[in-house]
Amino acid sequence: MKRYDSLRWILLAAGVIAILGLTSMNVYSLYELHESTIQVDRQPKKLQVAEFADKVRYRFFKPFWGLSSTNMERLKSRFSQDNQFTTAIHKRVKQAATDSIFKDIYFIPSSLDGCGQGESILKYDPEKEKLVWNDSYPAAVCDGMGIARTQMKALVKDYKYNNKVIFDTNRSVTLAFIDPSEHTIFGYLTMPLDQEYLKNDFLPSALNKHFGKSQQAGVNVWLRDWTNDNIIASSDPGVPYDHDKIQFKQRFPDFFDNWKLEVSFTNTPTIEASNSSLLKNLIVLGAAVLLLLGSLVFMFMSAQKERALAERQAGFLANVTHELKTPLAVMQAAGENLSDGRVKDQTRLKNYGTHIYNEAVRLRRMIEKLLDVAKADAGQSLIEPQPVNLDQLVQSYIDEQKSYIKSRGFALDVAIENDIPKAMVDIDSFETILGNLVENALKYSNEERYLGVSLEADDDNITLKVEDHGVGMPKKVISHIFDKFYRAEDTLTAQTKGHGLGLSIVKSLVELNGGSIRVSSEVGKGSIFTVTFPTLVNSPVEESQASAVDSSAMRSPSLTP
Ligand code: ADP
Numbered sequence: 001m002k003r004y005d006s007l008r009w010i011l012l013a014a015g016v017i018a019i020l021g022l023t024s025m026n027v028y029s030l031y032e033l034h035e036s037t038i039q040v041d042r043q044p045k046k047l048q049v050a051e052f053a054d055k056v057r058y059r060f061f062k063p064f065w066g067l068s069s070t071n072m073e074r075l076k077s078r079f080s081q082d083n084q085f086t087t088a089i090h091k092r093v094k095q096a097a098t099d100s101i102f103k104d105i106y107f108i109p110s111s112l113d114g115c116g117q118g119e120s121i122l123k124y125d126p127e128k129e130k131l132v133w134n135d136s137y138p139a140a141v142c143d144g145m146g147i148a149r150t151q152m153k154a155l156v157k158d159y160k161y162n163n164k165v166i167f168d169t170n171r172s173v174t175l176a177f178i179d180p181s182e183h184t185i186f187g188y189l190t191m192p193l194d195q196e197y198l199k200n201d202f203l204p205s206a207l208n209k210h211f212g213k214s215q216q217a218g219v220n221v222w223l224r225d226w227t228n229d230n231i232i233a234s235s236d237p238g239v240p241y242d243h244d245k246i247q248f249k250q251r252f253p254d255f256f257d258n259w260k261l262e263v264s265f266t267n268t269p270t271i272e273a274s275n276s277s278l279l280k281n282l283i284v285l286g287a288a289v290l291l292l293l294g295s296l297v298f299m300f301m302s303a304q305k306e307r308a309l310a311e312r313q314a315g316f317l318a319n320v321t322h323e324l325k326t327p328l329a330v331m332q333a334a335g336e337n338l339s340d341g342r343v344k345d346q347t348r349l350k351n352y353g354t355h356i357y358n359e360a361v362r363l364r365r366m367i368e369k370l371l372d373v374a375k376a377d378a379g380q381s382l383i384e385p386q387p388v389n390l391d392q393l394v395q396s397y398i399d400e401q402k403s404y405i406k407s408r409g410f411a412l413d414v415a416i417e418n419d420i421p422k423a424m425v426d427i428d429s430f431e432t433i434l435g436n437l438v439e440n441a442l443k444y445s446n447e448e449r450y451l452g453v454s455l456e457a458d459d460d461n462i463t464l465k466v467e468d469h470g471v472g473m474p475k476k477v478i479s480h481i482f483d484k485f486y487r488a489e490d491t492l493t494a495q496t497k498g499h500g501l502g503l504s505i506v507k508s509l510v511e512l513n514g515g516s517i518r519v520s521s522e523v524g525k526g527s528i529f530t531v532t533f534p535t536l537v538n539s540p541v542e543e544s545q546a547s548a549v550d551s552s553a554m555r556s557p558s559l560t561p
Contacts, residue, residue: 012300016293023289030281037274042248042265045219049250049261052210052221056203057255060165060173063096067163072179076186079109083122084130093189097126101202102173102191106141107131109187110149115142144172144190152176156183167255170198204233211235218268227258312485312500324366327359334359372432373501376508383426383512387536390462391420393430394455401438405451408442415454423462423533429509436502437466437529443496444527445470461532469526478519482507506531 070088078086085093097105105124108115115121121141123134148166155164159178166174172193177186203223214220214236221235231241242264250261267275334352337343343352375383398414405412434453441451445468452467473481477488487500510517510531521527 008300008304012296015296019289019292019296023285026285027282030278030285034274034278038271041218041268041270045217045263045265046248046250048211049219049221049248049263052207053250053252053261055210056206057252059206060101060167060255063092063099064163064165064175067092067175068161070162072162072177072181072186075177076179079186090129093124094126094129096191097124100197101193103194104137104192106134106137106145106190107187108145108190110185111187115145138192140168140171140192141190144168144174144192145188148174148176148188148190149185152178152185156185159183169255169257170195170259199232204237207233207235208237214239214266218266220264220266222262224260224262225258226260232259309484324363327363327366330359331356331363369499369501369505372505372509375428375432376505376512383429383509385424385426385513387422388425388427388430389420390423390425390430390464390533391416391455393427394434394453394464397431397434397438398453405438405442408449410442410445410449410451413450413452413454415452415456417456420455420457420462421535424536425513425515425533426509429513433506433509433531434464434466436506437531440502440529441466441468441470441527443498444468448526450526457535460535462535464531464533465528466531467526467528472523472525472527473519473521474523478521481519482517 067089070086075086075089078084084090093105096102107122107124109122112119112121118135120133120135121137122131123137124130125132144166147168148164151166152159152164156178160180162178162180164176164178166176168174170193173191175189175191177189178184179186207221207223211217211219211221212235217235219235220239222231222241223233224231224241234241241262245264246262247265248263250263251257252259252261334355338349338352343349394414394416398412402412438451438453445451448469450467450469452465454463454465454467456463456465473488480486481488481503483500484504485500486504487498507517510533513533515531515533517529517531519527519529
């Protein structure tokens with residue numbers, strides 16, 4: 001049996017690990033499923049945000065759509081005549097001049113070196129509907145043109161188209177006219193952006209129009225200037241910006257480099273449903289795991305308990321067989337010696353008689369204990385509760401055992417209250433209970449020999465206490481003493497004879513008689529066993545039954561041989 005012990009523990013550990021492993025795999029898959037539901041739900045919204053960025057970008061190209069079909073030769077020759085555009089280009093510039101995004105429109109032919117204070121460049125005059133020379137313009141014009149010139153220098157050698165749009169962040173847009181056949185730049189049309197209109201009008205309304213209220217859209221989008229850390233516009237102005245809740249960011253590549261679209265997703269019905277199904281699954285899984293682990297551990301522990309009980313039972317049987325045989329052998333030998341008539345000496349005859357008597361008493365006590373076990377095991381069927389005066393039972397027990405207890409050097413302290421009410425208890429059971437508790441108190445005491453027996457009552461209960469100042473017990477032992485066949489592996493216990501049955505019998509009998517038992521004990525100081533029975537609520541029938549009980553009829557539990 002013992003050699004399977006570690007195997008059993010290994011199997012239990014393997015079972016627990018398997019359950020936990022399976023559970024974590026399940027939890028992981030549930031989370032993955034939940035995550036992918038969220039991703040599937042959010043993917044279209046991410047695309048919508050990217051689409052918005054593109055839409056805004058193309059909005060700046062709008063006035064110049066179709067420019068690629070323009071004949072550069074014609075443009076160059078027209079411009080060389082009177083510094084004006086061809087009709088086709090003029091039409092687009094005129095259209096751009098009415099667009100609120102652009103503040104003004106300037107043209108700097110590439111033949112012109114300078115752009116800056118005092119230098120004249122061309123500006124489109126919407127009233128005159130032509131380009132006119134101008135020498136007072138904002139610095140942003142030259143900055144935009146400068147950026148475009150630097151970029152085009154690197155590009156122009158391999159560039160195949162006749163125009164390119166270049167952004168100076170949110171300040172200006174420059175359209176470079178290119179002659180791809182000659183790989184030269186004709187000039188730069190620079191349009192400073194109307195910042196106020198962009199920030200206060202164009203972007204807020206574009207955002208709002210594209211996404212709408214967050215509840216329907218499933219997203220909140222903020223346009224944030226991350227260089228200055230301020231919010232320029234948002235899709236739903238009712239929802240405040242919270243940096244910690246941002247889940248996705250979209251840049252405006254190549255045109256608004258210092259602005260970003262920052263997005264937080266709101267839960268849609270699909271995500272809500274997935275959330276609640278995840279929660280339900282986790283609860284069910286958790287409960288199932290607890291149940292599985294609980295039953296596994298419970299089954300393991302009860303198997304361990306039963307195994308320990310079986311081991312103790314086997315030990316008990318071996319013991320009992322031995323203890324039944326020993327007195328029989330002594331009696332047999334003494335009887336033989338007496339029966340063949342060879343022993344004549346009075347003293348020896350008396351000795352043989354005493355041997356036979358003592359061994360018979362030992363045998364009787366053994367058999368009585370076995371009967372008690374049988375009785376406790378049989379349960380209610382062998383119990384005959386009746387209204388009894390427990391004070392009389394305790395008193396007559398003490399009267400019988402007093403001299404024996406004292407002869408063993410014990411100080412006896414008996415305190416029985418007056419007017420103890422009756423209790424509904426089986427007399428035999430009570431004797432066994434009291435007898436076993438006193439027997440233990442005597443057995444498990446060594447230096448300080450003290451036995452206290454008290455009986456007291458309140459309105460509801462009658463309480464019997466058996467106290468000793470003996471070896472006491474640690475907590476670990478206390479939790480087992482009422483188990484069948486349990487004996488503490490203490491040196492004194494090992495020296496004392498016993499089978500670990502007394503207290504299990506006591507507990508069963510106390511409970512069969514409707515009472516309860518508890519123990520308080522301290523190692524080296526002693527123990528107090530407290531047994532409580534409910535008082536009998538007197539009724540005429542119970543009274544008459546009670547008077548029929550003669551307490552002197554009780555079998556006094558014998559401590560003495
Ligand atoms: P047994 O006395 O035959 O061993 P019991 O069931 O009566 O069996 O007691 C079980 C164990 O409880 C004892 O072996 C002993 O270790 C402990 N025990 C019982 N009563 C006392 C007591 N009064 N003081 C200390 N230990 C006790």
